[in-house]
Amino acid sequence: MRKIEWSNYITQSLICAGLLTTIGISTFSVSQNYSSTDEIEQRSIAKNPQQLCSNIPAGKSVARTELFFGLRKPNGTEVNSTEFQRFLDREVTPRFPDGFTLLTGNGQFKNARGAVIKERSNLLILLYPVGTNSNQQIEQxxxxxxxAFQQQSVLRADNLSCATF
Structure with missing residues (x-):
């Protein structure tokens, strides 16, 4: 028996020429409660990502990477929207010209000294074809x-998704 969890992520709606446009993306994760048969099925999905979208009309398997950018600088100031946009223009857009989604949020983490740090953050979502060599670009x-902003790290989370437009 396995438990499948579905999540829907919807970007901010855009109003362009009087039309409301949203992009929907579905991802799923499979919990650790599975039989040996399910384990074999999961392995085959990893080897054949197209199976991921087999039940979704016009769905395409894509890799999904989320990058979490903390905005607090060591001197106590924040990376402002102009600085972050300049970073996107210089570093992200040239590497992923087909597009990305940027969400703003609030987060917290425990630093090296054990203190809980709360800060504003930006979440960058990248979708790209499975099997492309994007890892080096993401690490760059x-x-x-x-x-540029004297940060300890940028959190990265990766998974397979199914996307349709």
């Missing part, structure tokens, strides 16, 4: 941010 983005 992370390195550029930590260097």
């Amino acid at each position: 983005i992370r390195t550029a941010y930590t260097t």
Whole structure:
């Protein structure tokens, strides 16, 4: 028996020429409660990502990477929207010209000294074809941010998704 959890992520709606446009993306994760048969099925999905979208009309398997950028600088100031937009223009757009989604949020983490740090953050969502060599580009983005804004790290989360437009 396995438990499948579905999540829907919807970007901010855009109003352009009087039309309301939203993009919907579905992802799923499979919990650790599965039989050996299910384990074999999960492995085959990892080897054949197209199986992920087999039940979704016009769905395409894509890799999904989320990058979490903390906005607090070591001197107590924040990376402002102009600075972050300049970073996107220089570092992200040239590497992922087909597009991305940026969400704003609030987060917290425990630093090296054990103190809980709360800060505003930006979440960058990248969707790209499975099997492309995007890892190096993503790591370059992370390195550029930590260097430019004196950050300890940029959190990265990866998974397979199914996308349709």
